[in-house]
Amino acid sequence: MPRHYAIVPAAGTGARFGADKPKQYLDLLGRPLIFHTLAALTACPEIERVWVVLSPDDPYWPRYDWSVLGLKLETVRCGGATRAESVHNGLQAAAMVAVEDDWVLVHDAARPCLSGQMLDAMFRELADDPVGGILAVPVADTLKRADAEQRVAATEPRDGLWQAQTPQMFRYGQLCSALQNHRDVTDEAGAIEAAGLTPRLVRGDSTNLKVTYPADLALAAMILRGRK
Template identity: 70%
Template sequence: MLRHYAIVPAAGSGSRFGGETPKQYQSLAGRPLIYYSLAALCRCQRVDRVWVVLSPDDRWWRQYDWTSLGHKLESVYCGGSSRSESVCNGLRAAATAAHDDDWVLVHDAARPCLSQDSLLALCDELADDPVGGILAVPVADTLKRADQQQRVARTESRDGLWQAQTPQMFRYGLLTRVLAEHPEGTDEASAVEAAGLSPRLVRGDASNFKVTYPADLRLAEQILQGKTRVDQ
């Protein structure tokens, strides 16, 4: 029986966010931001194990109590200088459990509002897919191309454009191979595309956004509060 494993790369500093504390440890509703991404994965009945990939010199992780997330969570201090390197190192750590045909879900540490419905939809829709795929949402806003003076050069068509999210879900063997061959991509799907394959787009939810700037924390908190009320 095929299993589902998750990897959360969390070795970055979040330079666009600013501040001395890495973005993933910024406070959100009384907990570090990364807690919510990990909690969503650990709560999911399909996910058997979760590896969070930390920087070797991370000094924040041990300041928190993660026991409430349960037995699925394992922290490894093998993060690299790029996302792809961290994910590759996480895949090596997962080699003790994962087989080539098992599924791996790679999720951003700074996407705290991932819903269980989206997670289950991703697993269900990709169950028999030969490639794998990603959560994504169709682009709704009008897109403008800027010139060098930061003025509008032209309006771009949004037809067929989707905004990539995470988790991104691929077979363990495939993901290990394509990331080793194509480490330059900004996400896992980019490496799969560079290998000549076409990941499937699974429609997600706009609430599953990535916290990038301090103002995003307030929106994330409002979304989480709404989810809590619904769950109750």
Template identity: 65%
Template sequence: MQNFHPRHYAIVPAAGSGSRMGGAQPKQYLELLGKPLIRHALEVLCATPEIDKVFVVLSVGDAEWGRHDWSALGPKLVPLFCGGATRADSVLSGLRAIAGEAEQTDWVLVHDAARPCLARWHIEKLIHGLAHDEVGGLLAIPVADTLKRADPSRHVLETVPRDSLWQAQTPQMFRYVMLRRALEAATHVTDEASAIEAAGLHPKLIEGDATNLKVTYPLDLHLAEWILNNREG
């Protein structure tokens, strides 16, 4: 039966090692303003009324999660120790794990564990912008810089026109059944929108902003700290 009042579930894949940061500790647990990096986004997701539950998909052997106190985030937060080798594997494992709770037409918002500067207005803009969309979509920002395509020796082959190019962010939001089927069929994608595209569908782009930064390299931690400090101030 059609669900006319769909719920919104968040899935945060957090089973990766964050190797590009160059440290021994998984990136999601690096300290940012006195908290694990992942906690900043989890706090926002759990505090957003439109989000019914927040599932964090961790690796099976994750021992670090239990060393932190997450109780202040409330009952919305649910860890799932079923992460896979890739982001797509982890998201799909999470979708399978919540199959008994989520209805086919419920929305699922997938958010990067390494985007600690997520703000409530990002989530609300995405949810409201996609409420009546048949496919779903993602936060993204138009590409502003000139793009160069390089050869293996890092010499420029060509300048790539940036017209109509967007930089994908998260959250990315799709119906439960649509996202699960897409990921079951396309397991080597780097984000959920790519899986939906592989199914022949066209996700909608909802314009976000550059403060929704993904922490990939050590310098990004300092940028994230500056963003959070100035936003809170």
């Protein structure tokens, strides 16, 4: 049976957040934000190993105690200049155990509210899929296209549009090949699409938010408190 592994690229600086350190290390309910992300993955019985891809000179990781997350968690200091490079390097680190047909879930470091139910939905819906897929939610809001003066230039139809989330789950071999040949992408699904394949959309929900701005951090805290 194919095994499941996870990769969390965590070499970014989170510049849009405007904090004095990378946002994955900001405090969230008394722990660094990324702790909650990793806890969701390491707690999942189906996931055998979780690799965190750090920047080679990351000074923050050693300041925290990660031992409570258990033996599934491994760190590799091979983060690149882009997300695609970090994930590709993480896949190379996984080559010691992963084989062609194993599943790899790539998850954002700053998406701390992933639930077991969301992971179960992915495993269930993608188990026999030839390509794999991503968590996503249908776009609910009206979309406006701006002009150069930040005025509304057009209203865009939202029919059929989905907002991509993570995890994004693909076969190890296919993902390695896709990222090797298509580095100019913003997510793993983009590389898979560029390789001519069509990822499946697995419906998630809006609680699986990505912390990008300070208000998002407060909302993530509310979501996690509500679950407890």
